Amino acid sequence: MTVFDNYDLSARNTFRMKVRCARFVEYDSAEELEALDFGALPQPVLAMGGGSNLLFTGDFPGTVLHGRIGGIRVAAETPDGGVLVEAGAGVVFDDLCAWAAARGLWGLENLSLIPGEVGAAAVQNIGAYGVEFKDVAVEVRCLEVATCARRTFRVEECAYGYRESLFKRPEVKGRYIVLSVLLRLSRAxxxxxxxxxxxxxxxxxxxAGPADVREAVIRIRNAKLPDPAEKGSAGSFFKNPVIPQEHFARIEALTRAELGPEATVPHYDAGGMVKVPAAWMIERLGFKGLKAGNAAVWEKQPLVLVNDTGAAAPEEILALERRIIDAVQEKYGIELHPEVEHI
Ligand SMILES: Cc1cc2nc3c(=O)[nH]c(=O)nc-3n(C[C@H](O)[C@H](O)[C@H](O)COP(=O)(O)OP(=O)(O)OC[C@H]3O[C@@H](n4cnc5c(N)ncnc54)[C@H](O)[C@@H]3O)c2cc1C
Structure with a gap:
């Protein structure tokens, strides 16, 4: 275990915010984590993975915990071609995708290249190209912070939804630290x-195999999304809003009045409601590629806010976020909610 005080987090968050935490603790095993005296740590305590879905809005007064629990292993195989795979929470998620694709195991290929680690994937219910973490998950194995007891959640207990889970609910958040996950992949x-x-x-x-799909997904993502190594961001900044049919009809009418009777508004069915891509609204409002000091809206994907120069302060990202939320509210009557967690 390694422990640092007054630790610089700039290399630990993909937005590259230059912030510090009072303490940074990195553990290598569940046993090391169990042995921690949580009550004695500077509070609050934040479990962190790769810091790719976080916006630090200033220095963090508490403790950041980062797990390095690694390991990927086949736990069991079933006669129908199912392969149960256990992965440590500290495994880089894309390493797990690469591992599976190299062995011809299907299930993770569409999730290739999503930044971050396995533990957070289970918290976030990450998703891309029509697949979510929940589609392959069997169990999420955790440590309950208050009791130091191990607790295994079956996927049905995790309350997974669009970037939602039991672990993100306000009454549960921070109670469990993910140690490992059990996934069901497939040889078929x-x-x-x-x-x-x-x-x-x-x-x-x-x-021919999942590796082909993985390569295609990587090509698409590389053409559209900023590489965290080159441009600070936390991926999609806003969630796609889900609105009633009548509200959608008003947006469609407004768009046709502006662009002509043939104009269409991209949308997806969401169980009787309508999901409208936030990126489309942000682009229509002229924000795509907009630079605001050191912050910017990514020129190839307007759902992504970036630390354009590498020197953006949290306030600059927050100000751009506010401008976009206000503009979308004013024009479309929709309140956008951030997908990125503000710390
Ligand atoms: C360029 C880019 C593209 C992206 N594309 C996508 C995408 O296509 N789809 C998608 O879903 N997301 C995407 N993201 C967002 C991000 O990659 C995911 O949310 C990812 O799961 C975050 O992983 P992380 O390890 O960095 O978690 P962090 O950002 O460190 O943490 C995220 C949350 O998980 C919690 N957490 C982390 N580890 C643990 C643990 N072991 N136990 C309990 N709680 C924990 C944290 O407290 C926090 O609440 C993208 C981000 C970037 C920068």
Whole structure:
């Protein structure tokens, strides 16, 4: 275990905010974590992975905990081609995707290249190209901070939804630290190619293996999203709003009045409601590529706010966020909510 006081977090968050925490503790095993005297740590305590979904709004007065629990292993195989895989919470999620693809195991290929670690994937219910973490999850194994007891949650108990989970609920948040996850992957081919332009990037309906789909997903993502190594960001900054049909009809009418009767508004069915891409609204409002001091809206994907020069202060990101929320509210009557967690 390593412990630092007054620790610089700038290399630990993909937004590259230059902030510090009072203490930084890095543990290598569940036993080391159990042995910690949580009550004696500077409060509050934040479990952190790769810091790729966080916006630090200033110095953090408490303790940041980071786990290095590694390991990927096949726990069991089933006669129908199912392969149960256990992965430590500290494994880089994309390393797990690469591991599975290299062994011909289906299930994770559409989630390739999402930054961050396995523990956070279970908290966030990460998703991309029509697949979410919950689709492959079997169990999430945790430590309960208050009692230091181990607790295993079956996937049905995790209350997974669109970037939602039991672990994010206000009454549960911070109570559990993920130690490992159990996933069900498959030797039988289960390609999911209907979302986005995977099929076009792949150039076939019949990929030879998950590695082909993984490569196509990586190509699409690299063309659209900023590389965290080069441009600070936390990925999609806002959630896509879900609105009633009548509200959507008003937005469509407004758009047709502006652009002509043939104009369409992109949308997806969301169980009787309508999901509208926040990126479309942000682009319509002219924010795509907009620079605001050291912050900017990413020129290739307006849902992403970036630390454009590398020197953005949290206040600059927050001010740009506010401008976008206000503009969308004023024009479309929709309140955008951040997907990125503000700390
Ligand atoms: C360029 C870019 C692209 C992205 N694309 C996508 C995408 O396509 N889809 C998507 O879903 N997300 C995407 N993201 C967001 C991000 O990658 C995910 O949310 C990811 O799961 C965060 O992982 P992390 O390890 O960095 O977690 P962190 O940001 O460190 O933490 C996220 C949350 O998880 C909690 N947490 C972390 N580890 C643990 C643990 N062991 N136990 C309990 N709680 C824990 C933290 O307290 C926090 O609440 C993107 C981000 C970037 C920068």
């Amino acid at each position: 081919a289960t390609p999911r190619l209907d979302y986005g332009n995977i099929r076009a990037a792949l150039g076939t309906d019949a990929p």
